[in-house]
Amino acid sequence: RSRDENCESPVGSGPFKIVRWDRQSQVELVRNPDYNWAPPTAKHQGPAWLERIVWKFIQEPSVRFASLQAGEVDVIETLPPESHEAARRNPDLTVLVALRPGNPTNGTLNITRAPFNDLKVREAFVRSSDVEGALKSVYFSEFPRAGGPLSSATRFYSPDFEHAQDYDPARAAQLLDEAGWTGRDSEGYRTRDGKRLQVHVVMGNRTPPSEYTLWEQVQATTRAVGFQLIIDQMSDVQATQRQADWDYDIRIGYWNTNTPDVLRIIFGSEFIRPAGVGGYHQNTAGFSDTAFDGLIQQALTTQDPEQRKALYYKAQQIASSQYLQLTTYPQSSRLGIYKTTQGVRLEPSLAVTYLYDAWVNK
Numbered sequence: 001r002s003r004d005e006n007c008e009s010p011v012g013s014g015p016f017k018i019v020r021w022d023r024q025s026q027v028e029l030v031r032n033p034d035y036n037w038a039p040p041t042a043k044h045q046g047p048a049w050l051e052r053i054v055w056k057f058i059q060e061p062s063v064r065f066a067s068l069q070a071g072e073v074d075v076i077e078t079l080p081p082e083s084h085e086a087a088r089r090n091p092d093l094t095v096l097v098a099l100r101p102g103n104p105t106n107g108t109l110n111i112t113r114a115p116f117n118d119l120k121v122r123e124a125f126v127r128s129s130d131v132e133g134a135l136k137s138v139y140f141s142e143f144p145r146a147g148g149p150l151s152s153a154t155r156f157y158s159p160d161f162e163h164a165q166d167y168d169p170a171r172a173a174q175l176l177d178e179a180g181w182t183g184r185d186s187e188g189y190r191t192r193d194g195k196r197l198q199v200h201v202v203m204g205n206r207t208p209p210s211e212y213t214l215w216e217q218v219q220a221t222t223r224a225v226g227f228q229l230i231i232d233q234m235s236d237v238q239a240t241q242r243q244a245d246w247d248y249d250i251r252i253g254y255w256n257t258n259t260p261d262v263l264r265i266i267f268g269s270e271f272i273r274p275a276g277v278g279g280y281h282q283n284t285a286g287f288s289d290t291a292f293d294g295l296i297q298q299a300l301t302t303q304d305p306e307q308r309k310a311l312y313y314k315a316q317q318i319a320s321s322q323y324l325q326l327t328t329y330p331q332s333s334r335l336g337i338y339k340t341t342q343g344v345r346l347e348p349s350l351a352v353t354y355l356y357d358a359w360v361n362k
Contacts, residue, residue, distance in 0.1 A: 015048040015356045029053040041348050042356055049343070049359040065336065068093065074341040074360055077353060079334040081142035081210075087336050096335040096344065098351040101154035102262045103255040104146035106325040107201060107215070110249050112286035115197060120179040122323035125199070126165050128172035128225035131328050134217035138210050143329040149263060149319040151330035153351065156260045156312040161320040165327060172225045181226065190226030198228040201250035204239035211252065214328065244280040251284045254331050258349040260312045264296040267319055285324040292318045 012018045016029040058064040061080035067073045087093045109116040148161035183191035190197035219229040255262050269288040299311040333351045343358040
């Protein structure tokens with residue numbers, strides 16, 4: 001089949017087959033009776049216990065949670081953070097949460113152009129961002145802060161770099177002074193050579209409202225130090241084109257994968273160039289460093305786990321010291337499960353929903 005046909009009519013080669021897709025509404029899957037290649041982490045072999053799955057798209061978080069409370073659905077993904085405490089107190093519900101490995105949610109700074117081509121300005125921006133306060137306000141303290149380039153669930157992650165991005169407006173102000181941004185205009189923004197210290201963050205239309213709110217709070221705290229942070233909202237097509245054209249100062253993103261090799265993908269010089277015709281770069285910082293490239297290439301080839309750990313430690317150290325991202329929180333799976341549903345788990349390597357061993361008693 002052609003690529004377009006495959007994308008429009010997926011089949012599924014695992015324990016469930018896709019039989020119907022109602023766009024913007026739901027996907028229906030049925031058990032694959034021939035399935036007999038479950039991974040060793042599964043609780044049984046052979047076909048799945050469930051005969052059928054209806055995967056509904058309920059965009060509104062409060063409606064999604066209300067449907068779970070009423071027993072109208074058996075499981076919800078992306079349990080709203082404001083509903084976590086209510087879910088924990090409800091005897092009919094179980095909450096299942098796990099961090100996903102890889103690169104945490106972040107704003108990657110474009111270092112190929114001013115003002116973030118200056119390391120001092122990059123650190124000043126990061127240090128003037130009160131991410132801890134924003135997470136408490138927006139996500140009710142349910143999302144932990146991620147301060148390093150790897151999520152804590154990633155193999156060879158080191159906690160030594162978690163505090164490199166701690167909120168320190170005094171340090172930020174000092175760095176901006178050293179970088180020459182010593183003037184202030186009538187609105188209180190920093191200036192240098194008559195130009196305002198202005199940065200743009202690009203957001204597509206699929207950016208969650210909570211993410212927008214988080215960056216509004218970053219906008220407020222960075223303004224106190226002298227940055228003008230402008231949030232540019234647009235369609236996903238426009239946002240992708242802006243990325244392809246390097247027309248941004250900050251790009252919102254994350255990368256879920258169960259290997260620290262994610263550092264090579266997001267910061268390695270080989271990923272600055274677009275991937276194929278019409279593709280775009282994965283290294284959205286524009287960072288190129290031969291020492292960093294050498295470390296991650298060595299980490300790929302060595303079979304010694306202690307040596308790999310040491311190499312990835314040094315790679316994290318370089319990435320952290322360069323202030324290439326404002327990391328905010330690790331991606332996570334957050335499931336709410338109704339009492340009649342059993343056996344729902346999170347697949348161990350990526351912490352994604354796993355229903356092969358699940359069943360429902362009603």
